Amino acid sequence: MDEVASNAEPKSIATSLEVEQLDKNLFRSKTLWLPKNARGVFGGQVISQAVVSATNCVDPEYHLHSLHSYFILSATPSIPVLYYVERLRDGRSYATRSVKAFQNGKLVFTMTCSFQKDEPGQPIHQRAMPPGVPSPDACKLVEDVLEERLADPRIPEYIKPWIKENAIERRMSPVAVKDTPIFRSQDGILNQAFWMKAKSIPKYELPFQRCILSYMSDLRLLGIAATELGLSRTRPWPRTLGMMSTLDHTVWFYSNDFDVGDWLLYVVNCVAAGNGRAVVFGQWFTQAGKLVAVCTQEGVVRIAPKTPEDGARKQIKSKL
Numbered sequence: 001m002d003e004v005a006s007n008a009e010p011k012s013i014a015t016s017l018e019v020e021q022l023d024k025n026l027f028r029s030k031t032l033w034l035p036k037n038a039r040g041v042f043g044g045q046v047i048s049q050a051v052v053s054a055t056n057c058v059d060p061e062y063h064l065h066s067l068h069s070y071f072i073l074s075a076t077p078s079i080p081v082l083y084y085v086e087r088l089r090d091g092r093s094y095a096t097r098s099v100k101a102f103q104n105g106k107l108v109f110t111m112t113c114s115f116q117k118d119e120p121g122q123p124i125h126q127r128a129m130p131p132g133v134p135s136p137d138a139c140k141l142v143e144d145v146l147e148e149r150l151a152d153p154r155i156p157e158y159i160k161p162w163i164k165e166n167a168i169e170r171r172m173s174p175v176a177v178k179d180t181p182i183f184r185s186q187d188g189i190l191n192q193a194f195w196m197k198a199k200s201i202p203k204y205e206l207p208f209q210r211c212i213l214s215y216m217s218d219l220r221l222l223g224i225a226a227t228e229l230g231l232s233r234t235r236p237w238p239r240t241l242g243m244m245s246t247l248d249h250t251v252w253f254y255s256n257d258f259d260v261g262d263w264l265l266y267v268v269n270c271v272a273a274g275n276g277r278a279v280v281f282g283q284w285f286t287q288a289g290k291l292v293a294v295c296t297q298e299g300v301v302r303i304a305p306k307t308p309e310d311g312a313r314k315q316i317k318s319k320l
Helices: 013-017 043-055 142-150 160-172 206-216 223-229 308-319
Strands: 019-023 026-029 062-071 082-090 094-103 106-117 175-179 190-198 241-253 264-274 277-286 291-303
Touching (some): 013 043, 013 206, 019 043, 026 043, 043 082, 043 094, 043 106, 043 206, 043 241, 062 206, 142 160, 142 175, 190 206, 223 241, 223 264, 223 277, 223 291, 264 291
Antiparallel strands (some): 019 026, 026 082, 062 106, 062 241, 082 094, 094 106, 175 190, 264 277
16 A cells, blocks of 8 residues: 655654653654644644653652643644643652643643552452453454455445545554444443554553553544534535544543553543534453543534535634
8 A cells, every 4th residue: 555645653652652851841742643634733642742741750659640631722743842841749649740732832732640659459449341342353453444445346436535545544553443343331322442552562661551542542532422423524414524623631540450562442432512512431441351541532523514605604703
């Protein structure tokens, strides 16, 4: 298959997360990835680079347990992002850091993250992994499924370039993804689950494992809202998806016993949608069923304008 053009996602997850330290609390991105059809740099990369920056400003005995982030402006891949870390607090059990990301003099992203010293011996509880989800060995890589669709004579020709570009992007990604069938739980909630892992990596230490999982947590999460609403870029109006963009993103970590180089199951569902926004919920499990992390995200989810003229009017109103 053809190679993707500039601003491609780095083939190594370590390269995607790498930042350069300029000063004690100041870091700069080395690579930035603009996904196909995206308004700006991949949010998971900005999140993870901010986490790497904050982790470099914390004593190693503290481990990241939560992050809360907001996307202020879309970042462009043509200019490095600067990450400034503010050391808010160092306590006996917890340490708190704030990260502000700037590009071209403008604030594009902000995050508060908290680190905790391990507390062994405390009571444990978790939700169970959904039953009946196929194992990763029983599922195909997304790029393989997309390439099979290209050979399907029933697929309209106008859709095939989009399928091909997405297949190329997924094959070059440092993260492997396998879809499983969408299902409804016993309480009627629509769920989708994805097996994910970082490709061809050594077993990193815990702090970098959490940085990588922060990157992966922004993949495929908001899309479940469009699925719940019956929206797609290939469906006719009013079921045509016009825009999806992350507003805020939160992750809580609840296990030290995982490896992002092994398959992890990401189970996602949409909690609510309306007024052009949606909030989604995600849970990460190991193959053995251990809950690793919990995520929430709110984003813009809009239908496409009915006509090009409607779209032009909306753009004019947005500038007033």
